[in-house]
Amino acid sequence: MDLQDVHALCALDRLGHFGRAAAELGVAQPALSQRIARIEREAGTPVFARSSRGVTSTATGALLIRRAADVLGAVADWEAAARRCRAPSDQGLRLAGPWGLVDPAAAQLLPPEPAGLALSAVGAALGAAEASAVAVLGPCPAGTRSVLRLEDVPLALLVADAAGAEAADDGRAYVGVVGFVEDPIGRFWRPGSADRVLLAETADELLYYVASGRACAVVPAGALGDRPGVREIPLAGRGHAPVHVVVRDGATDLEAQRARVAVRQSHALASRPLVASGG
Amino acid sequence: VVLLRQVRLFRDAAVAGNLARAAEAHLLAPSAVGEYVKRLESAVGFPLLERTSRGVRLTREGTQLLEEAEKVLDASDALDLCVRAVRSGEAGEVRVAFPDGCSGPALAAVTPHPRAVVSTPVPVGWTEDAARKLPDEADLALAWSPGGPSLVSVPVAVHRRVAVLSADDPLARLPDLTAEALAGHVFVTAGPAGPADAWGPHPLLASERLSVPGLREAQNALRRPGRVALLPEPLTLPTPAGLAVRPCLDAEPARLYLLSHAATRNPAARRIVHEHLAAGLVRGRAG
DSSP, rough: OOHHHHHHHHHHHHHHHHHHHHHHHTTTTTHHHHHHHHHHHHHSSSSSSEETTTTEHHHHHHHHHHHHHHHHHHHHHHHHHEEEEEOOOTTOOOOSSSBTBBBGGGGGOSGGGGGOOOOGGGHOOOOOOHHSSEESSSSSOEEEEEEEEEEEEEEEEEEESSSGGGGTTTEEEEEEETTIIIIIIIIIIOOTTOOOOEEEEHHHHHHHHHTTTTTEEEEETSSOOOOOEEEEEEETTEEEEEEEEEEEEEOOOHHHHHHHHHHHHHHHTTTTOEEEEEE | OOOHHHHHHHHHHHHHHHHHHHHTTTTOOHHHHHHHHHHHHHHHHHHEEEOOSSEEEEEEEHHHHHHHHHHHHHHHHHHHHHHHHHHHHEEEEEEEEEEEOOOOHHHHHHHHHHEEEEEEEEEEOOSOGGGGGGOOOOOOEEEOOOOTTTEEEEEEEEEEEEEEEETSSGGSSSSSSSSTTTSSSEEESSSHHHHHSSSSOOOOSSSEEEEEEEEEEEHHHTSSSTEEEEEEEEOOOOOTEEEEEEEBBTTTOOEEEEEEETTTOOOOHHHHHHHHHHHHHHHHHHO
């Protein structure tokens, strides 16, 4: 029996009428009758009892129809699985990124945990399949390739609340979450007087350094929200950094496509429109 | 449109890791297997197998769909098995017409695959011949005598007889009865030919005989001393007040026949009859 037989059995059983079943299946009624007749020859016994009122399954037919319905259920599961593979939104794409770049507002797409992932862990996260794709600031880490370059992520200088705008040039150290420090600052913005760079593993550690007045930090603007004891100074003009979405070198085109779509959607959901150009 | 054949070839190629080996099992060319998988891939919209130097390997999506493919194929195999079981008569509906009083054990005796065969009992009561239900209302019938020329009759069981008589009858005090002891009694039979045979035939019935239409009348008739009915032993007949049931030692046993219409198209009914015929042949040879 093939799938068309299975569809024919189930539709005729459900609708109880050759004409209606044929219409639903999109075939001519004689074709459906012939198909059912062939199935009945194959089974050696009537599957349906015909009467003037319509068609009902025989007790023997019900045995077959129950199994035919199982096949349809399994095929529906197959098709749902195929849809999940095709559509990233219901696939639950795991996207990691430096904290602040991946917005928790996009939580249904992006599990919140990896959002604070540091750059040094990007390769590990991809390798361990913790994430299907990672958003990074700056160049792509080894073993990954960029599938999307998101431009114009505005950066801001994070300073202690009490400090003034001049804090950027007063000789204080700079601090960033690991991964924010090296490339974004090194390539796109480095205050001349910063003689020291501290590395903070977590957002809380970074906030501690800044709020206690030991350091300033460069972060994506608005990434931290309002925190007591610190404030942001927009870095107009030169305070922009490109963001790449990277996937493993070996990732398939489909995975790359899914990563691109998911990141775009996450930004749309987070109401943070970014100018994006395909990578 | 996804075809089961495509799913099967995808599964086989994925498990074998090799198009050629999957092709061999299906007597196809490897390129044909590749073609089937390619069509499946275009139906789902992404690659399922990656071609490598040594064969094929599941893609990430292919790994996810392989599990679903197994479920689809399991369900499809179960359906095909069911079709084969129906065609061979191992599964399917059999309507069995049976006389009152011989339902449970007798029905179990005629349906050798109680799990696979959907048996629909058709009780016919005492005064009706179960064989008359063939072939329209029943596929098989149980009867106490062989059927007519268009019917296949297979003896399926032999039952000892019990004597049913009035509790006031002097014979009712004996633990068991002989045919000789019953010789002076009037023999009561109920109903027309079929059910009446459950009450006979017996050489003793050549003596005086009282035919009544049904079971109720028979029970009433038996309340008078000097009357007796001979019934097959396993008949689960509730003994009415005022009657006694005693084993009848040397009465001729009752034979239960399985009848089917010679032209029955029900595979399950045909199979049951054939198995009883075969069992009878084996018993006959052994005897």
